[in-house]
Amino acid sequence: MEISNIAKVYWSEIAKKCQRATVFIDDPSAECLHWSGGLKVLEPANRVLEFSSFESAPKKDKKGVFIVTNPALPKNERILKDIISNSSLEYCIVISSCQPNVLTATRFPARDFNVEDKSGTDWLEQSVLDWMGNKNYTVEILFYPVFICPIIRETFFTPGFFRLYPLLENDLTRCQAYWRVFNQNQPLPTGEGSQYMVYTQELKNQIRQLIGNLHSLFGSLRLKEEIWSVGPFAKCVGDELESWLPARNRRKTAHGTVSLVLVDRTLDLAGTVLNAGGESVLGNVLQSHKPLEGHTLDVGVDLSKLLRVFSSETFVPSSLGHAGSCGEGEDTQLREFIFNNEKDVIANLHAKLAKHSPRKSENRKNTTVASVQNLGHNLTEYEGDLEAVMANLATVSRAQAILNASNNQDIVHRKRLQSLAAQFTREMFHSSDGILEQITELLLGRGDTSLSLVDILKLLVYVYSLPSPDFQFREDEAERLKSVLGEEILREGKQEQLDPLITKLAREEGGDKEMNELVALNTVNRIWTRLEGVMAYRQSIKKYTSLIDENGMYNGFLSQLLGDIYDPSRIDVDCLHYHAGGLGAILRSGLGWLGAANTKQHPRQNPWILVFVLGGVTPLEIKLLQNNVEGTESKLTVCGTSVLTPQSSLNLLFNNNLLFMDS
Secondary structure: HHHHHHHHHHHHHHHHHHHOOOEEHHHHHHHHOOOOOOOOHHHOOOOEEEEEOOOOOOOOOOOOEEEOOOOOHHHHHHHHHHHHHHHOOEEEEEEOOHHHHHHHHHOOOOOOOOOOOOHHHHHHHHHHHHHHHOOEEEEEEEEEOOOOOEEEEEEOOOOHHOOOOOOOOHHHHHHHHHHHHHHHOOOOOOOOOOHHHHHOOHHHHHHHHHHHHHHHHHOOOOEEEEEEEOOOHHHHHHHHHHHOHHHHHHHOOOOOOEEEEEEEHHHHHHHHHOOOOOOOOHHHHHHHHHHHOOOOOOEEEEEEEEEEOOOOOOOEEEOOOOHHOOOOOOOOHHHHHHOOOOOHHHHHHHHHHHHHHOOOOOOOOOOOOOOOHHHHHHHHOOOHHHHHHHHHHHHHHHHHHHHHHOOOOHHHHHHHHHHHHHHHHHHHHHOOOOHHHHHHHHHHHHHHOOOOOOOHHHHHHHHHHHOOOOOOOOOHHHHHHHHHHHHHHHHHHOOOOOOOHHHHHHHHHHOOOOOOOOHHHHHHHHHHHHHHHHHHHHHHOOOOOEOOOOOOOOOHHHHHHHHHOOOOOOOOOOOEEEEEHHHHHHHHOOOOOOOOOOOOHHHOOOOOOOOOEEOOHHHHHHHHHHHHHOOOEEEEEEEOOOOHHHHHHHHHHHHHOOOOOOO
16 A cells, blocks of 8 residues: 555544544644545534634534644643533544554653553543543544655655754753753763753654654554664664564564665755755745645645635635645646646646636637746636636646746746855865855845845855865854844844844844844854754764765755665665664674674665655655666655755754754
């Protein structure tokens, strides 16, 4: 079975539990439902509401279903209690994508995570009965791992783990500080696995929930995963999945094998903040639209003009992932957005719109050139015809999204940033001199170049992510750039013109009270701490330390890694850490520990390679990395915690509570 089939099976089982119930669903679960058939899957329910303290079931409804990622988190527990207390429910079903051991570990951190323990489930059941106010009422606690969004068969993402992101050096320092508070007079852990030991309990719970979900997914597919990792954070996750007792027991009865390659996103941020290395139709559309509320990937496509609704703020927008287009079978149109070039995508949309047009022109020539302009003409034929729009909602929405993304100013702006990135890459191949000075000049001349402070941030993340860790920018150039950037943040802050990303950074430095020189200075210092952490991150690996190839061009980390994995000669990939799996793996490797020749493990030894990027993967990477499979019988799935845009990548790096202390 494909992963998308597994997701739909889970949702169909959940739907059976929703018969004649008021359903409350949280954002990550709703996004997973969105990409697995949409709201029509829950048709048996009386109504579907947001999982929020401001919602409740009508007095006449006695059955409530709660679809919640992890109900043991303090925030979710509070919301669950509020909804039940404000309703008159007599039968509650709590459906969680949180494996029972993880639920227990979240509620009772001191319990042994490796031992089957349903204390968390028992606690939740008793709590719900207490909130309902009658011990004779009925409660069910169910586990369904509905944590993936399988947009096409070559990829998926996990919105519940959107914020799970590799830790930089200053994040580890904070972890150690918290660890000392709770373990006074004890030395810091050292040696193998010491990094995971100092993680906050909240971060450990997130990692445990991820490995619990992956365990359930592979169990449903009846597969045993052999694990490789690249990067220190990925190694921690891989170690936990490899050593977790339920996963070890499940592997003993598996019928097939998959190579799971875990990769840290911070090994390459250059390709996430700019369209370095090529164009992606899906990537361009995502950049040109605001995310759908509560979603991490899908965007709102405003059809109010097309439907002649002139109060757009009261009109629910359409989206790329319209449920009618992805509920049955493979969504070939969305596949084209990922893998085809813009010309082919427009041609296919043009043909489909013309075929189903409610006002087919008898004089229309079949040889009409498929262009953005003609795509706009196609859409005008649907204007004001609600029936025709609804019958072709996916095609109409996606055509409108392409039209929105074809704004000439946006294209010129994007090309300008790409050109600057390519120029910096060539110059950094030869020398570090002058790079930061040029960015300073761009910052000072923003009135002429139309670059925003966020654009400057993108360029900074790009150049700091490119070189090997021993590369050094000139200190005098860095200090001048920091000074000018601080002045610009101070000026725009006082004028209340700062981008929300930088506003949030400034607020955490005291800018919510007053924007002054000290706040601006601290904001810049915080930015530089993150940039230096990114630059040093590849110190942990032996290979791919630079993202600049021998021709002075950007060469993405994942491209280098997959290129070596799929090399016909099956070369050793030195930076890949193989999670051996104990004595059994040593025995399978040929008793190398007794002096016999040791068989080197390689991801290509299995027919399916699943690359999971902790921190997210870009649409362009999903597209380009599949080229490695051509001419082989291998199956490759490139997936991650999210599908990244430049804006979301910056937010995850600069404005993300990586330790989950707010959960």
